[in-house]
Amino acid sequence: MTSVQALTPLIAELAPTYHRLSDAVWDHPQLRWEEHDAVTRHIELAESEGFTVTRDIGGIPTAFQAEKGSGGPLIAFLGEYDALAGLSQESGAAACRPDPDNSTGHGHGCGHHLLGAGSLLAAVALARHLETEGLPGRVRYYGCPAEEAAAGKSFMAAAGAFDDVDAALTWHPAGGTGTHSTQTRCLxxxxxxxxxxxxxxxxxxxxxxxxxxxxxxxxxxxxxxxxxxxxxxxxxxxxxxxxxxxxxxxxxxxxxxxxxxxxxxxxxxxxxxxxxxxxxxxxxxxxxxxxxxxxxxxxSAEILPNRVLEEALHATLTEVGGVPFDQEDQERAAAFTDAFAPEDIRAVRTACGMAPDDPRCLHDGVPELGAPEHRPLNSGSSDVGDVSWITPTVQILSSAVAFGTPWHTWQYVAQGKLPAAHKAVTHAATVIAATGLELITRPDLLAAARAEHAATTAVTPYVCPIPKGLLAPPARTPAG
Known part of the structure; x- marks a missing residue:
């Protein structure tokens, strides 16, 4: 039995709970450093699964870790849950229409409500499997605040939060599916x-x-x-x-x-x-x-790719396949693509390995693993970068929104509670949890990933961009 086969039924059983978690965080959007509602919900679920929770990582009230298991390697899953200002939007509405029940005006325009739920789902499923099978290994979920222009993970990294991790996995909802670092380089x-x-x-x-x-x-x-x-x-x-x-x-x-x-x-x-x-x-x-x-x-630092982990994750992704959208999902997505420039839609389809005039509006396939020497540059940034310089790290993008949907927009918010978004949560959790199980049960794979990481950082050591002694904003005195 493969890792995917071992975990898929368990993740399917658990998934509805984590879809409700993502919806609840969508309903209560909070900005960087203020994600107390999301943290409370994530911690309650983790503790209900027997995870031991450590709060206030790096002195940050909305940063925590939850761990379960013993012996073996320590595999981490990175979660996020912060929203963006001014992006309140009614769920499912393909016209700009603020959510009447939203009292803050904020919205999840980058899908972090999905990201946190999916990563926690992966951690819980993997920990349950290890416990059931009597396998050694520790699973740790990191609740990471303030990714949006605030570098929450970088402050956590500066505090030593990731120093004992053997490998880290995460994901991000997107307009297409694939192994993240082979598709793009961040700044x-x-x-x-x-x-x-x-x-x-x-x-x-x-x-x-x-x-x-x-x-x-x-x-x-x-x-x-x-x-x-x-x-x-x-x-x-x-x-x-x-x-x-x-x-x-x-x-x-x-x-x-x-x-x-x-x-x-x-x-x-x-x-x-x-x-x-x-x-x-x-x-x-x-x-x-x-x-x-x-x-x-x-x-935050740029992301350091790890080819060993990319290939392992891509093999898992190929076995899982693309996000299983149905015709109803495609039709809902079409309502959003109608407002986007046709040339932009064609370009995204081509980038996903599809025919430019393919009628589908959601990506349900798996593109080939790109060559490492041809990583295109993404002018965005992610504080996952700092984690990647400390321990081997890999990410998957799982398709959650219609082709051409710009990040940080009301259109992205509008699609965040639709069935397609929930399917992305389940899909990403399956891929990263199964890859985590491979790293635990195949010591040679983990050793190869760590050897690659060590060789790279020996030539180019990690330079923490956070000055020594600088605390995260919520941990500072009013004058500091």
Whole structure:
């Protein structure tokens, strides 16, 4: 009996409970560092299965781990559950229509309610199987907060949370199925708040006595815009005003804050670019006779692929097959693809190994495993990167939304409770749980994955992008 055959019936039995979990987290969307409702629900399920829970990992109230088993290797499953601001949407509605029962205005525009539920389902199924069969091995589920532009796992990694893990597995809902790191490379990133302080004054009577913090913030943005010509094409810099100095134009603004996110292909490249952004902020403060306080909010490394794990996961995925969508799922998805550009839909189908004019709107196949030398660059980022530099890590993408659905949109939120999304949870849990069982029962496979990881990190050691001693935002004092 294969690992897939051993675990599929158990996961099918458990799945409805975890579909309800994902729906409950969708119903109560909470932003980074504030995911208390999701954490409570995840911990209750883990404890009901006999897992031992450790709370407040790295001093973060919404970070925890749950472990079960003894002896053998330690296999980890990474879960997430944070939402995004301003994306409230009625479930199933193919027009932008906020959910009338949503009191926060937030929404799961990246499917993390599914991600956490699927990873916990995988951990519970694997732990149950080991217990039933009397097999040695430890299973650990990590409840990871604040993936969205806050690097929750990076702070957990800096606190040593993953140091004893033998291998880690996770997944992400997407518009197509496949082994994640063979399909894309992610960027390292850092994010920081630049708080300028000036001197207030009457803008009409005595402007010469004022020193505008808003002028400084705007000059910083101008300087960074000039920097864009002189940075690698693959790098990215984004910003948003979080304090524009108030609402009275007749007052010279004494304060202003701009929030920056800097991305590049590796941590050293990102750090060099980030330092240039900081220098521009210093220059803006100098030009305006103001001061600037730079507060790093978080950072994460790029993902380190592991070919041994990719091949093992892909073999499991091939045995499982694609997500088993039915005609009703396809028809529901079509209501969303109607609003997307046809050329975008064709491009996604082609990338998934389908004919460009295939009528299906959900990916239900398995593409070939891509060659490692042809990994395309994804300009996004993930704090899974830091885990991957500490222990061998692999991810699967499981199709959960219609072709062409952009992440971080109301369209993604609208599809998050549909039957197709639930099928993605079950599919991903089956693949990563079965791959975890392979790693436990085949010591040669785990040893090969760890040997590859050790060889890579011996040449290019992990550089933690979180400065030593920097705590996650919820663990800091108000002044820090």
């Amino acid at each position: 390292a990133y850092a994010q920081a708040r630049f708080r300028f302080t000036g001197v207030a004054s009457h803008a009409g009577v005595s402007p010469h006595l004022g020193r505008s913090a808003l002028d400084a913030a705007e000059l910083m943005n101008v300087g960074v815009n000039f920097l864009r010509e002189h940075m690698p094409d693959s790098a990215r810099i984004h910003y948003a005003f979080t304090d524009a100095g108030g609402t009275s134009p007749n007052v010279v603004p004494a304060r202003a804050e701009v929030y920056y996110l800097v991305r590049a292909e590796t941590v050293p490249q990102m750090q060099a670019l980030y330092d240039r952004v900081v220098a521009i902020a210093d220059g803006a403060a100098l030009m305006t006779s103001t001061t600037v306080d730079v507060r790093l909010d978080g950072a």
